Amino acid sequence: MPQEITIPRLGWSMEEATFSSWHKSDGDLVAAGDALFTLESDKATQDIDAIDGGVLRWLPDSPKAGDLVRVGQCVGYLTVPGESWPPGPATAAANQSTAVTLPTQSIVQEAHPNSIEDSRDATAPAIPAAGSAPNSQSNVSTPTSIPAPRISPRALRAANDLGVDWRGLRGTGRTGRIRERDVRLAASSSSGPSSTLRATATSSLRQKIADRLVASLRDSAPVTLHTTVDATQLVAWRDHLKSNPGSPGNPTPSYSDLLVHLTAKALAIHPVLNARWEDSGLNVFQNIHIGIAVDTEVGLLVPVVRNVPSLDLPTLARTTQDLIQRTRARKLAPDEMRGGTFTLTNLGAFGIDAFTPILNAPECGILGIGRIQRRPAVVNDQILPRDQMTLSLTFDHRALDGAPAARFLQTVARLIETAFPS
Amino acid sequence: MPYRLSLYRQMQRIRLCEEQLARCHQRGLIHGACHTYVGQEAIASGICAHLTTADVVFSTHRGHGHALAKGLPVVELIAELFGRSTGCSRGRGGSMHLFAPEIGLMGTSGIVGPCILQAAGAGYSFKLLRLPNVAVAFFGDGAVNNGAFHEGLNMASIWKLPVLFVCENNQFATEVPFRYAAGNPSVASRASGYGMPGIELDGNDVLAIHAAAQTAVERARSGQGPTLIECKTYRTRPHSEGMGDYTYRTREEVAAWRERCPIKRLRATLLTEDPTLESQLNAIDAELQAEIAAGTEAAENAPVPETASATQHVYHESPTRSDLTTALESTLRQTANPETRAISVVAATVEALDFEMARQPGIFVLGEGIGIRGGNFATTSGLYAKYGADRLCDTPICERGFVGLGCGAAMTGTRPVIDFMFIDFINDAFGELINQIAKMQYMSSGRLRMPILLRGCIGIGHSAATHHSGSYHSIYSHIPGLRVVVPSSPFDAKGLMTHALRCQDPVLFLEHRELMSTKGHVPVEPYEIPFGQARVVREGTDLTVVAIAFMVSKSIAAAEELERDGFSVEIIDPRTVSPLDTNTILHSVAKTGRLLIVDEAFAPCSLGAEIAAQVADAGFDDLDAPIRRLNGAFAPTPYSPSLEKAVVPHVADIARAMRDLIDE
Structure with a gap:
């Protein structure tokens, strides 16, 4: 018999909680004691461990990150390996009637194009139950609904032939069904049979990134401005910080840290760039939360540094270092990639001078950082070696016009050029 | 004594x-x-x-x-x-x-x-x-x-x-x-x-x-x-x-x-x-x-x-093709470009019937107005003058009677061809067809043959209304002992008619009225198309469409529409519903992963249902999408053109069904 996984009560009085994330995917083998998922109640965030081992089985309406869940709600099953799944209609229906969708769910999802907050979505596509309308938002199953097949027989055979783990694939069928083409695409993007699992994960995240970037381009009016600034003082500042480390354990701030720090100052002066174009319209924020684009094995992720103006440089450096490390280890909580008001993306390390960043929708600005290079410059009619860098600001022309954006970029340039007066 | x-x-x-x-x-x-x-x-x-x-x-x-x-x-x-x-x-x-x-x-x-x-x-x-x-x-x-x-x-x-x-x-x-x-x-x-x-x-x-x-x-x-x-x-x-x-x-x-x-x-x-x-x-x-x-x-x-013999003798066993057949076929094969001309479906069947009547003195045609008149659809045009009243025998309007008579004739050494005009009329003879003709070879443990051909028009069009528009091939295909032929082109019609007139089993030869005057190239020489061999009408890679009778040409038009959007549709015409060539269909589905069956007849318990069941069984792992059917409405055929139009699949409906299935 499949064993129910239910939402436990945390503390005395919890009746409902926000489902943060799954730690295991549908079909994963779970050992007793493994963390299954994370719950966020009013008072605490807690990992829920498996009491028994088994194969994790999600329901068609198993909660996603951000869903409101009730104590006692069945969110999945543990089955004995080899046990048939899904169960008969009666079992399924009896346990699927209580899921409630958080009203803001769709907004939350849209706000984080590059995040992995929806781990369920990243590994297994949600499929409406058979017979339900394609766009139905209802998570309340009718008693007769039976989980629809999520992969076509032909695709399943192809997955077996090609050694592709289809459970992580995103189906492109109209109802989300995995089709043969999805399996073949995943197989062709894999470097070989030995890296199947990793390649599969990559391809699903890749799909998500792709969708969100395309959505950003489709739904915004991006314009990119370039300017080259003298970064000699910035380099001097960094060198100074390197040679004068603060209290032990504090990392030396990176160029990115310095630029996050200076960008926050510029955003305080030009709040029109510290904004999000949301369903309700343009929202300009007082708090400055800057996302940092982080390149990881599985793709681009954007952790958010909160309230940047309130952080001194050492704290900022510690914060970003921790965020980046955990991002690369994929140990970031979904919330830590939410709620940014502006994003910084740095390709300087790769020798890139200028590029055209794509907005991290619904944010209205993203600053691209080019490499710092010592080049000849004309200073007081003399040619002198100076550290120079190019900034690339993409802004959403729906939210603001070229002049205010240019003024913001001028401010950033001035702050960089005067960062560390000798 | x-x-x-x-x-x-x-x-x-x-x-x-x-x-x-x-x-x-x-x-x-x-x-x-x-x-x-x-x-x-x-x-x-x-x-x-x-x-x-x-x-x-x-x-x-x-x-x-x-x-x-x-x-x-x-x-x-x-x-x-x-x-x-x-x-x-x-x-x-x-x-x-x-x-x-x-x-x-x-x-x-x-x-x-x-x-x-x-x-x-x-x-x-x-x-x-x-x-x-x-x-x-x-x-x-x-x-x-x-x-x-x-x-x-x-x-x-x-x-x-x-x-x-x-x-x-x-x-x-x-x-x-x-x-x-x-x-x-x-x-x-x-x-x-x-x-x-x-x-x-x-x-x-x-x-x-x-x-x-x-x-x-x-x-x-x-x-x-x-x-x-x-x-x-x-x-x-x-x-x-x-x-x-x-x-x-x-x-x-x-x-x-x-x-x-x-x-x-x-x-x-x-x-x-x-x-x-x-x-x-x-x-x-x-x-x-x-x-x-x-x-x-x-x-x-x-x-x-x-017990192994329980299903023997449903059909005539070990059919032998006549020497003549073999000779004619090899003639066709050897001639790279056999002489052809464009003739209609009806003319193609008359040609086959004429040729076989000349060969087989036991062939006679029964029906209303098939004698001097030459048939309501000219299905016996010119034959009365050649073969006379005994072999082109006008009947009273008593379908049950002359179908039963045909059964007795087939049992005793002749080959009746019963021409119904509209196949709806055969329903009055359902018992003779199902209880007698279909079972006779089996009941006699293969000692009687049942060489009888029953032909008539099927299909909706031209406001013929409900008693002249039926397509009942699915019903006949349900019955062991019957062969059910549904040609869609003049070439097929001639070859299948010839085979039907040499076959020892009862054959229902169902011609869609809207195709009767359709012309196509047909060899002058006689030739046979054996039953149970589907024709791949059009090759494709994205979707298999099985279409029958008039739906074949409609599906071709729809496939051409989809081709302009970059979709490649394969179309298969089974040609005979019983026996049904599931191998050709399965082979195609193995390639495309998608199957749509288009048939003007009703959907429940239909040809489409049968094909879907067989493919779901033998081709399950080939399927990349559910099997779909597109059928005529589950209603008697109405008279008014606006109503009639609403009960039959059109090219646009077929194209839509094709796109839907490709998206699935």
Whole structure:
């Protein structure tokens, strides 16, 4: 018999909680004691461990990150390996009637194009139950609904032939069904049979990134401005910080840290760039939360540094270092990639001078950082070696016009050029 | 032996055998029904005394006596009722379905009425083939109030067929008294309604029957036509062994009729004339007792049929293609560019029919207006002048009648082609088609062939409305024993028609009316397209569409539309619905992963349902999407153009269904 996984009560009085994330995917083998998922109640965030081992089985309406869940709600099953799944209609229906969708769910999802907050979505596509309308938002199953097949027989055979783990694939069928083409695409993007699992994960995240970037381009009016600034003082500042480390354990701030720090100052002066174009319209924020684009094995992720103006440089450096490390280890909580008001993306390390960043929708600005290079410059009619860098600001022309954006970029340039007066 | 002793012997054989069968029924050796002929022996004996093995008998559910009188060995009858492989129907028939075509026993039947039509059909064969044979239909009083009686006697009369219609009026149709069921209680008098002689006889007087039959048989053999003979008699055992007998009649009545026993009566007559015959008659009795005892023992010891043979003989087995066929086909193959011209579907079928009628003198066409007129759709255009009225035979409007007649003709050596104009009309003959034609080869364990072609228009269009628009190929395909052909092009129509006219099985040849005048290139030479070979009409990689009849050209148009959007659609025309070429469909689905079946006919229990089931079974792992069907609306066909348009799939509907499935 499949064993129910239910939402436990945390503390005395919890009746409902926000489902943060799954730690295991549908079909994963779970050992007793493994963390299954994370719950966020009013008072605490807690990992829920498996009491028994088994194969994790999600329901068609198993909660996603951000869903409101009730104590006692069945969110999945543990089955004995080899046990048939899904169960008969009666079992399924009896346990699927209580899921409630958080009203803001769709907004939350849209706000984080590059995040992995929806781990369920990243590994297994949600499929409406058979017979339900394609766009139905209802998570309340009718008693007769039976989980629809999520992969076509032909695709399943192809997955077996090609050694592709289809459970992580995103189906492109109209109802989300995995089709043969999805399996073949995943197989062709894999470097070989030995890296199947990793390649599969990559391809699903890749799909998500792709969708969100395309959505950003489709739904915004991006314009990119370039300017080259003298970064000699910035380099001097960094060198100074390197040679004068603060209290032990504090990392030396990176160029990115310095630029996050200076960008926050510029955003305080030009709040029109510290904004999000949301369903309700343009929202300009007082708090400055800057996302940092982080390149990881599985793709681009954007952790958010909160309230940047309130952080001194050492704290900022510690914060970003921790965020980046955990991002690369994929140990970031979904919330830590939410709620940014502006994003910084740095390709300087790769020798890139200028590029055209794509907005991290619904944010209205993203600053691209080019490499710092010592080049000849004309200073007081003399040619002198100076550290120079190019900034690339993409802004959403729906939210603001070229002049205010240019003024913001001028401010950033001035702050960089005067960062560390000798 | 003098004929009167022979008659005695025959009647006594029947009587003793029936009494033995009644005992065996009580012993549990007989598995199903057992309808005995006790009390009626004079009729079969008196009539069959005039028949040769080339003459044929069509009988009823109460047919043991006819079988024995026609020459069936006792042991084959008993073994059949015991369900043994040595039974006359090889264990396929039992009491009600006795077949021995070798001796002219063309079958007893569990359905009341068809034997009358089949005997007329045999008579038609004999007339067409100019054979001196006669056909006899034995039937009870229950059959004379059935339409088959009216239709059969009328056709036999207008065509002067060599048939004896012998009514054994035993006064009860099962348990319903004839005096209750008949408006005119004289069966014989009805003959005048059909313009033939009608004779009423004492059915227990074998000598009277023998004499009357002689006249009737001579009349038939000499081409003067049929005779109706009514023999008033009584069965003195229950309708079927084991059934109660005294709810609808009295013990006294039965006892009185037992006293009028035809055997006792003949014996008394013979002994009155010549008392010295007693020892001879006793010797006959003893000899028959021994024969029946030996027959029973042999039947009991006979093997039961092998279970593996249970599905044998549904169709004619090991079909042999004629040398002519092979030669013609190799001619076509060797000619890189055989001479062709663009002709219509109808013209292509006429060409095939004409060629085969010239080769096969047994082919004749039955239908309304197919003679001088040349057919409502010109399906026999020009043939009447070449082949005459006997081979292009206009019929009264009696579909059941001439389908039943066609069945009897096909059983006796000719090849009827029945032209319905609109196939909707065949529904009036459904019983003849399903219960008789489809089952005849099986029931006779492959000893009879059923080369009959039934053709007619299917399809919706031109406001023909509901009685001239049906497509029922799915229904016929459900029935074992039938072949169902649905051509979609002139080329296919000619090749399939040729094959149908050489095939030994019953073929439904269904031509979509909206395709009848469609032209296409057709070779001048004859050629065959075997059944069960689908045609890949159009190759493609994204989606397999199985389309039938008019839906083929519509699907091609839809596929061309999709091609402009970059989708590649493969179209398969099964050409024959039974047998169905699932291999070609499976092969295509293995390539495309997607299957749409487009058929104008209704969806429930349809060709599409069958294909879907087979592909879901054998091609499950090939499927990348659910199997879809697109059918006509589940409604009778309406008249008004706006309504008619709403019940049939159009190119746009097909294109939409194709796109939906590709997106799935």
